[in-house]
Amino acid sequence: MVRRGQTMRFQAFALCMILGLVGLAVVTAAQEKDMETVSPALGLRAEGLIIARCSVCHSADLIAQQRLPRARWEATVEKMEHWGAEISNDEADLLVRYLSARYHPGAPDQLLPLDSELRKAEPLTQEPVAEGPLTGVAARGAGIFEHNCQACHGAMAIGGMGPKLVKTPILKQEDLFWETVLHGRGAMPAWGSVLSPQDIADIFAWLSTK
Amino acid sequence: MTVARRAWLKRLLNGLGAGFIVNYRLSPTQAGEEAPASRETGPLTVRVMRPYDAETPVREFTSYLTPNHRFFVRSHFGPPPPEAVSEVHWKLHVSGLVERSQEFTLKDLRQMKAVTVTAVVQCSGNGRAFHRPKVPGVQWERGAVGNAQWTGVRLRDVLAKAGVQTEARHVQFQGADRPVVASVPLFVRSIPLEKAMHPDTILAYEMNGRPLPLLHGAPLRVMTPGWMADSCIKWLTEIAVQAEEAKGYYMQTAYRIPTKPLEPGISASGSSTPVEAMVVKSLVAAPQEGRTLQPGPVTIQGVAWGGEAKVVKVEVSIDEGKNWEPARLVEEDRPYAWRQWQYVWNAETTGMFTILCRATDAQGETQPATSPWNPSGFLWNGWDRVTVTVAA
Structure with a gap:
């Protein structure tokens, strides 16, 4: 019975993935027009990076109000890397491509929003959806925290610009913790596009040991 | 793709147990969307x-003083935690090329001679x-921009307690x-000693008669009347007297303008100088942009300021700058503050009109139609423009 249940679940999962991919292709084609030279996949990845890497220091509205040629976007991204934005060379290239395609000097003052339905429909993390609750690994969580959370929540999660997370009541409500990390809360941006479910489980596990 | 199809796709994904995928997507408002x-x-x-x-919405500038809660807010890193600048913990340190390093509490400063300056920031x-x-x-x-009454102590009185050495040329500031x-580089700036020793340069602890609000630099900010706000360091904690200008990004790279006009659009190059004094400028505060007015007399009002030089003339044009009519300068006339002005326009014909204004300072500088382009976009003082409709 156990085996059979697992098989059925797998089949449902596979069907869901296949239909999801078909649906994505449809949405992708529709989106191409709006984004001109930027593919939706690139756009979503870049927006995820903006939330994860840029909005550590400033909200993304500062970016969206710029209308700059590629050379100035390059200089800006380079300056931010120099100042400590945690972006790899590939990520920097991707950001420059995205920013100079969307926020170029000829772009209108009010841009159409990226398709929010697309954003909801497309899986951003490529890892398969886990079955049942994930098991976090505290040792891994420490490193993930350092790269993604520490800038605001302080070394060892003792607090900084963002609140202290050590022994915070939210750790007693795992659902609320997930909700906050995935969708953001107040000044905290959503991390759902950047952290995988396993990453979040690892961070939760690590915080729970503090 | 139609909305119906999108909704269908969403239902499909949800219905097939992909709710988990759907639910942890970004919410659209959190992804740097174009509000x-x-x-x-x-x-x-x-x-x-x-x-x-x-x-500040420009309609607020029909009043001479800009209220604290309506005053524009700008900083590079946001305010420090309130406890860092609470009266219990906060101290001002004065060091560098001085005879004796000094430390001041807010109480120490309040016991010194107080000075009030009305100034545009x-x-x-x-x-x-x-x-x-x-x-x-x-x-x-x-x-x-805004105009407020700033109360505090003269910077030179503070420096005198420390004793400035003869080789000093610049005074550097840093906030909390x-x-x-x-x-990320700290926001550290300096001003030349001459400006620092000017009797109107103060360290302000009050704004419009109230303790300086946190967003405006509590408990103490530099006030360099007539100069741009990048010299008016907020949350001030460190003063260093030096032979040289401050080092670092915010002095050596940012807040500089080219010494020679640049071809618009080129990247920064060549020699540059720190942004210091304001340039002559004016705004139309009323009527507001986009308003529909009755034919007949319309009172146009606004403000004009000139940095270290007084405003001597404000002119209004209703015909894209072909003809200019003088406005009347009204109310208080103080150095460093802005001057209010009025002009009665007899709007006889219906249609759309753009009201332009331009000011001239005591040195004979008049606002240009558009300001010289510079790579960081500083010191804009082009003619102000407000478009209104006259309709019966």
């Missing part, structure tokens, strides 16, 4: 949510959004605000 740049929340027009940068980037080609930075339009990431 209109000029959206208003509360009394200020927010340009950047964090660190908070917001400008304006972000160097006010009007940046009007430069063409566009330049990077907060896209301020017209309201990153800190970047989120330690690798």
Whole structure:
């Protein structure tokens, strides 16, 4: 019975993935027009990076109000890397491509929003959806925290610009913790596009040991 | 793709147990979406949510003093934690090329002779959004400026207690605000000793008769009347007297303008000089942009200021600058503050009209139609423009 249940679940999962991919292709084609030279996949990845890497220091509205040629976007991204934005060379290239395609000097003052339905429909993390609750690994969580959370929540999660997370009541409500990390809360941006479910489980596990 | 098909796709994904995927997507409002740049929340027009940068709607400038809660807000890192600048913990340190390093509490400063200066404070980037080609930075339009009464102690009185050495040429300031990431340069700036020793340069602890609000630099900020706000360091904690200008990004790279005019659009190069004094400028505060007016006399009013030089003339044009009529300068006339002005326009014909204004200072400088382009978009002082409709 156990085996059979697992098989059925797998089949449902596979069907869901296949239909999801078909649906994505449809949405992708529709989106191409709006984004001109930027593919939706690139756009979503870049927006995820903006939330994860840029909005550590400033909200993304500062970016969206710029209308700059590629050379100035390059200089800006380079300056931010120099100042400590945690972006790899590939990520920097991707950001420059995205920013100079969307926020170029000829772009209108009010841009159409990226398709929010697309954003909801497309899986951003490529890892398969886990079955049942994930098991976090505290040792891994420490490193993930350092790269993604520490800038605001302080070394060892003792607090900084963002609140202290050590022994915070939210750790007693795992659902609320997930909700906050995935969708953001107040000044905290959503991390759902950047952290995988396993990453979040690892961070939760690590915080729970503090 | 139609909405119906999108909804269908969403239902499909949800129905097939992909709810988990669907639910942990970004919410659309959190991904740097294009909220209109000029959206208003509360009394200020927010340009950047964090660190908070917001400008004053120009309609507020029908009053001579800009109220504290309506005054524009700008900083690089946002305010420090309130406890860092609470009266219990906060201290001002004076060091460098002085005879004796000094430490002041707020109480110490309040016991010294108090001085009040009414002065315009304006972000160097006010009007940046009007430069063409566009330049990077907060896209301020017209309201990153305000006029307030600043009360505090003379900087030179503070420096005198420390004793300035003869080789001193510059005075460097640093506040208690800190970047989120330690690798971002601190906001450190300096002013020449001459400006620091000027009797009107003060360290202000009150704004419009109230203790300086946190967003405006509590408990103490530098006030360099007539100069742009990048010299008016907020949350001041460190003063260093030096032979040289401050080092670092915010003095050596940012807040500089080219010494020679540049070809618009080229990247920064050649020699440059720090942004210091304001340039002559004026705004139309009423009527407001987009208003529909009855035919007949219309009172146009606004403000004009000239940095270290007084405003001597404000002119209004209703015909795209072909003819200019003098406005009447009214109310208080104080150095460093702005001057209010009025002009009665007899709107006889119906249609759309653009009201232009331009000011001239005591040195004979008049606002140009558009300001010289510079890579960071500083010192915009092009003619102000407000378009209205006259309809019966």
